[in-house]
Amino acid sequence: MPKIRVMPTxxxxxxxxxxxxxxDSWRRVGSAMQAVKVYNMREVDELxxxxxxxxxxGRPPDFETVDDLADECFxxxxxxxxxxxxxxxxxxxxxxxxxxxxxxxxVEQPALIREIADRFxxxxxxxxxxxxxxxxxxxxxxxxxxxxxxxxxxxxLAKDAEAMGAGEVLLTSIDRDGTLQxxxxxxxxxVCEAVSIPVIASGGAGTYAHMADxxxxxxxxxxxxxxxxxxxxxxxxxxxxxxxxxxxxxxx
Amino acid sequence: xxxxxxxxxxxxPETKPDLFIDGDGVCSACRNYERRGAVDWDRRRQELQTIxxxxxxxxxxxxxxxxxxxxxxxxxxQTIRLLELGMNPxxxxxxxxxxxxxxxxxxxxxxxxxVDYIEVTTNPLVRRKINRLALAQVGxxxxxxxxxxFTIPVxxxxxxxxxxxxxxxxxxxxxxxxxxxxxxxxxxRRWLEEFGGLLGLRVSDLVGREGLxxxxxxxxxxxSDEALRRVGVTGLFLGYYVPWDGYSNALYAQAHGFExxxxxxxxxxxxxxxxxxxxxxxxxxxKFLKYGFGRATDLACxxxxxxxxxxxxxxxxxxxxxxxxxWVYLGTPIEEIVRSIDMTLDxxxxxxxxxxxxxxxxxxxxxxxxxxRDGNLTKINYDNP
Amino acid sequence: xxxxAVVDYxxxxxxxxxxxxxxxxxxxxxxxxxxxxxxxxxxxxxxVGAFGDGIRNLRARGLDEILREHAVVGGIPFLGxxxxxxxxxxxxxxGGVTDGLGWIEGEVRRLEPAGQDQRVPHIGWNxxxxxxxxxxxxxxxxxxxxxxxxxxxxxxxxKEDVLATTPYCGGFVSAAARGRIxxxxxxxxxxxxxxxxxxxxxxxx
Numbered sequence: 001m002p003k004i005r006v007m008p009t010x011x012x013x014x015x016x017x018x019x020x021x022x023x024d025s026w027r028r029v030g031s032a033m034q035a036v037k038v039y040n041m042r043e044v045d046e047l048x049x050x051x052x053x054x055x056x057x058g059r060p061p062d063f064e065t066v067d068d069l070a071d072e073c074f075x076x077x078x079x080x081x082x083x084x085x086x087x088x089x090x091x092x093x094x095x096x097x098x099x100x101x102x103x104x105x106x107v108e109q110p111a112l113i114r115e116i117a118d119r120f121x122x123x124x125x126x127x128x129x130x131x132x133x134x135x136x137x138x139x140x141x142x143x144x145x146x147x148x149x150x151x152x153x154x155x156x157l158a159k160d161a162e163a164m165g166a167g168e169v170l171l172t173s174i175d176r177d178g179t180l181q182x183x184x185x186x187x188x189x190x191v192c193e194a195v196s197i198p199v200i201a202s203g204g205a206g207t208y209a210h211m212a213d214x215x216x217x218x219x220x221x222x223x224x225x226x227x228x229x230x231x232x233x234x235x236x237x238x239x240x241x242x243x244x245x246x247x248x249x250x251x252x
Numbered sequence: 253x254x255x256x257x258x259x260x261x262x263x264x265p266e267t268k269p270d271l272f273i274d275g276d277g278v279c280s281a282c283r284n285y286e287r288r289g290a291v292d293w294d295r296r297r298q299e300l301q302t303i304x305x306x307x308x309x310x311x312x313x314x315x316x317x318x319x320x321x322x323x324x325x326x327x328x329x330q331t332i333r334l335l336e337l338g339m340n341p342x343x344x345x346x347x348x349x350x351x352x353x354x355x356x357x358x359x360x361x362x363x364x365x366x367v368d369y370i371e372v373t374t375n376p377l378v379r380r381k382i383n384r385l386a387l388a389q390v391g392x393x394x395x396x397x398x399x400x401x402f403t404i405p406v407x408x409x410x411x412x413x414x415x416x417x418x419x420x421x422x423x424x425x426x427x428x429x430x431x432x433x434x435x436x437x438x439x440x441r442r443w444l445e446e447f448g449g450l451l452g453l454r455v456s457d458l459v460g461r462e463g464l465x466x467x468x469x470x471x472x473x474x475x476s477d478e479a480l481r482r483v484g485v486t487g488l489f490l491g492y493y494v495p496w497d498g499y500s501n502a503l504y505a506q507a508h509g510f511e512x513x514x515x516x517x518x519x520x521x522x523x524x525x526x527x528x529x530x531x532x533x534x535x536x537x538x539k540f541l542k543y544g545f546g547r548a549t550d551l552a553c554x555x556x557x558x559x560x561x562x563x564x565x566x567x568x569x570x571x572x573x574x575x576x577x578x579w580v581y582l583g584t585p586i587e588e589i590v591r592s593i594d595m596t597l598d599x600x601x602x603x604x605x606x607x608x609x610x611x612x613x614x615x616x617x618x619x620x621x622x623x624x625r626d627g628n629l630t631k632i633n634y635d636n637p
Numbered sequence: 638x639x640x641x642a643v644v645d646y647x648x649x650x651x652x653x654x655x656x657x658x659x660x661x662x663x664x665x666x667x668x669x670x671x672x673x674x675x676x677x678x679x680x681x682x683x684x685v686g687a688f689g690d691g692i693r694n695l696r697a698r699g700l701d702e703i704l705r706e707h708a709v710v711g712g713i714p715f716l717g718x719x720x721x722x723x724x725x726x727x728x729x730x731x732g733g734v735t736d737g738l739g740w741i742e743g744e745v746r747r748l749e750p751a752g753q754d755q756r757v758p759h760i761g762w763n764x765x766x767x768x769x770x771x772x773x774x775x776x777x778x779x780x781x782x783x784x785x786x787x788x789x790x791x792x793x794x795x796k797e798d799v800l801a802t803t804p805y806c807g808g809f810v811s812a813a814a815r816g817r818i819x820x821x822x823x824x825x826x827x828x829x830x831x832x833x834x835x836x837x838x839x840x841x842x
Binding site: 001002003005043045046067070071074075076093094095096097098099118119120121122123124167168196197198219221222251 | 750760
C-alpha cells in the first residue's frame with residue numbers, strides 16, 4: 001500500500017530560508033542549500049520548496065535557485081511560488097521539480113490547472129490552499145501568502161481544482177502555522193472528504209502525535225512540517241518510527 | 253536584482269539568520285546592545301553571586317562548577333573572574349580540530365591561572381571524517397567543534413556530578429536573536445537545538461556514513477534528559493551577568509599572560525581572538541559565502557556598537573578584509589588544512605561554490621560567480637545606497 | 638565510462654535523471670540526435686506528461702525510428718521511466734487512443750481505485766514485488782518501496798514481459814522488460830538508495 005509521506009517544507013524569501021508564525025514574523029533560518037543537503041542525507045520522502053514572495057513581488061519562479069537546489073536533491077521535489085503559466089511549469093520540471101504547487105494562480109486563473117494537467121499530467125499539479133478559521137467555525141481560503149481572502153471555503157476550492165485536473169492538494173492552516181500546537185484536523189478532514197486526490201496536511205505540527213492525529217482523524221495522505229524540524233530535535237525519520245508504532249504504513 | 257540591506261548603525265547585513273532590521277533600519281543586535289544601558293548590573297552581579305552560592309560545593313569535595321574553555325581571551329576572563337568570585341571551577345576543554353602552537357601556549361597559560369583542567373580530545377581519525385562530511389553536507393567544517401563545545405563540558409558535568417556550567421557569552425544577547433532567547437539564561441536541550449547553531453545537522457545523521465558508528469560518536473552525544481535531571485545540570489551565561497566585551501576580555505587576559513598573534517588574523521581585523529584552530533578561516537569564509545558576512549564584519553559591528561569605530565570606517569575595513577578566500581590562516585596554508593581532512597583544493601573550491609548564495613554576489617551573464625585573480629568574490633553591494 | 642543517452646523530446650525531468658546517472662557512475666548525454674544515440678552504451682527515456690503528447694513529440698523528432706533502430710534492432714540497453722515506460726506500449730488511452738512505440742505489447746490505461754481511500758494520482762512510496770528475476774533488480778530486496786507519481790499504467794499483454802508489480806488500484810505492472818528493453822513505472826532517480834541500485838544495475842547491462 002502507499003506509504004504515509006513525511007515531508008519537510010522549506011520556505012524561501014528573497015535570499016534564504018525563513019520560518020514564520022501564522023504567515024508573519026518571518027525569521028531567517030539559514031541557507032537553502034544546506035537544508036536541502038541535510039534532508040537529502042536523511043533521505044526524506046519528499047521535499048516541498050516554496051518561494052513565498054514571488055507572487056507579491058510580481059516575479060516568476062526563480063529557476064536558477066531551483067536548478068541549483070534540485071541538483072542536490074535526490075528525492076521527490078515539489079516547487080511552488082509565483083507559478084502563473086504553463087511555461088513556468090515546463091521550466092521548473094526541466095530543472096528538477098517533480099511537482100509544481102500553484103496557489104494564487106489556481107484561484108485567479110483556474111483554467112491554468114487544466115492546461116498544465118493536460119500538458120504534463122495531473123500528477124504534477126499540486127494545488128496549494130491556505131486557510132484560516134472564521135470565528136463561526138467555517139473556513140476561508142486565501143491567496144497572496146495569506147493576505148487576500150478568496151471568498152470560497154477550502155473544501156469547495158479543492159473540489160474545483162480537482163475537477164480542473166489537479167492531482168494533489170497541499171493544505172495549510174495559516175492560524176496554526178509555526179505555532180507547533182498541532183494541525184487543524186477538522187480543516188484537513190473537510191478537504192479530504194471533499195476530494196479523491198491525495199491531500200498533504202500542513203501547518204502547526206509540533207509533535208509526532210500531532211501527525212498521527214491529522215492522519216487518523218483528518219485522513220490526510222501525507223504530513224508536512226517546517227518549524228518542528230527547524231527548531232526542535234525532532235526529525236522526519238523519528239516521526240516515521242513513531243507513526244509506524246502507531247500503526248501507520250511508512251517507508252523505513 | 254535586489255540589494256542587500258545593512259543595519260544603519262553597525263554594518264551587519266539582514267541576511268544573517270535570526271537578525272531583524274526594524275523600521276528605523278537598526279538591527280536587533282544593536283537594539284539589544286542599546287538595552288544594556290538600562291540593565292542594573294549591580295543587581296545582575298548579585299543574582300550571579302546568589303546562583304554561584306547555590307551551586308557551590310558545600311563539602312568542598314567536588315568542584316563548584318564546570319567552566320568550558322578553549323584557552324582564548326574569553327576563557328581566560330571567565331576562569332579568572334570565577335576564581336576572583338571565590339569559586340573552585342573545573343576547566344574543561346574540547347580540543348579543536350587543528351590546534352595551533354599559540355593556541356597550545358595559551359591553554360598552558362590558562363592552567364597557570366590556578367585551575368584543575370581536563371582536556372578531551374576526540375579520535376582524530378574520526379574527527380577528520382566528520383570535518384569533511386560537515387563541510388560537504390552543511391558547508392561548515394567546524395560543525396564537530398561546535399557540537400563538542402557543548403557536549404563535552406556537559407558530559408563531564410554529568411559524569412562528575414557538577415551541576416553548574418558557566419558559559420561565557422549568550423550569543424543571542426550580543427549577536428541578536430528572538431527576544432525569547434535573550435530573556436532566558438539557562439541552557440536547556442531545546443535552547444541548544446533552537447539557537448545553538450547546530451545547522452540542522454545532527455549526530456544521528458553521521459551514523460552509517462564513511463563507516464561511522466555510534467561507538468565513534470560518544471563524545472558528540474549530548475547526555476540524556478534523565479541524566480541531566482539526575483545531576484541537575486544547568487548552565488548560565490556570564491555574559492548576561494556582566495557587561496560582556498570581547499576586547500576588555502582580551503585586555504584582561506593579556507595582562508594575565510594570554511598571548512596574541514603578531515598581526516591581525518587573516519580575514520579578521522584583530523589579533524586577539526580565534527587563534528587556536530587553523531580551520532576557523534574556512535569556517536568564517538563559508539559564513540561569508542552563505543550569508544554575505546565574515547569575521548571582519550562581526551568584529552567591526554562589535555566595535556561600532558561600543559563607539560570604538562565609526563560606521564564609515566567600519567564599512568571601509570570590511571570591504572578591505574571581509575570574505576577573502578582563505579589561502580592562509582594563522583600562517584597555515586589552505587592546502588595543508590584541506591589535505592589533513594583528505595580533500596584536494598579543487599574539491600574544496602567546488603564545495604565553496606556549491607554553498608555560495610549567488611544572489612549576494614556578482615555573477616557574469618551566464619550566471620557564474622565572478623572571481624578575481626585570487627579567487628575572491630565581490631558582493632553585489634557593501635552598504636545601503 | 639558508460640555513455641548514457643538521455644532522450645530529450647521536450648518532456649521530462651532531464652536534469653534529475655542526468656544527475657542521478659552521474660551519481661551512479663555514468664556520463665549522461667541529453668540529446669535528441671541520432672549520432673549521439675548511436676554511440677551511446679545505454680539509452681534512457683524519461684517522461685513526465687501525457688501519452689499523446691509524448692508519442693507525438695517522439696515522432697516529430699523522428700526519435701521513434703532512431704530509438705527503434707538502436708535499441709530494438711541495435712540492442713543498446715534501453716530504460717523507459719514513468720511515461721517513458723508507458724510509451725513502450727502498443728496503445729495509450731489517455732485523452733483518446735494513440736499508438737505507442739509498441740515494443741512491449743500492452744495498453745496504457747488509467748488507474749482505477751479499488752478500495753476505500755485509494756486516491757488517484759498514485760503519489761508516493763509503494764512496494765515493488767518481483768514476478769521474475771531480472772538483472773535490473775540485483776541486490777534489491779522484494780517488497781521495498783520506490784517512488785511513484787502517475788495516473789496511468791501499462792497493462793502488459795504477455796506475462797513474460799512483467800518484471801514486477803505493485804499492489805494498488807487492483808495491482809499494476811511497476812516494471813516490465815523484453816530483452817534489453819526495460820521499463821519502470823517508478824522514478825529510480827527519485828527513489829534514493831534503491832533507485833540508484835536499479836540505475837547502477839541498468840548501467841551494468
